[in-house]
Amino acid sequence: MVRDNRPRIEIDREKEMRTKEISQMIDEGGLGTRTFHYEIVKENSSKKGITSKTGVALNKLVANLGVFYIKLHQYHWYVTGSDFFTLHEKFEELYNDVSAHFDAFAERMIAKGEKPSSTLQEFLEHAVIEEKPYHDPISSEQMVGNIISDYEKLKRIAKAGITVAEEEGDNITEDMLIGYVEQIDLHLWMLRAFLNK
């Protein structure tokens, strides 16, 4: 492929939208423009039943929330120490909230005629939120710190989704995502207050 001098993809919003194939092409210097990048994202995604940039963002949220739901259960089960009663209950509240959004975003995709990921394997493939088996103890502060970092990732994806939903004139999804970012901000405030940071 002939390369030109047009700007390369740099901003976070687009990193969140990259598939493995796209990342590989970028690493190989094969992608030059944002438009071309999105065309390939679209083409790549449509094979899996996702036909819009908004759908790509929603599916990314579905996958991440699927992983986050399990991770919050892990912390709910394994939290120990003087914060046990507070955090055991708080983590349950958070995974119930995650579950509601996980379902709502997937159903929004179906209502748009798109196909959300629906297996644990797909969630792990598409998620940036990481999980790991509970072998070594994690302090309650570390758990809360990890959850803050995960909510920040979700917020970045949701904000990127707001931008593309607006571009595509999907006001319903845009509204859902704005509401979700508002809720994430509340969670972040409370979790940071808990850590006194």
Ligand SMILES: [Fe+2]
């Ligand atoms: Fe429980």
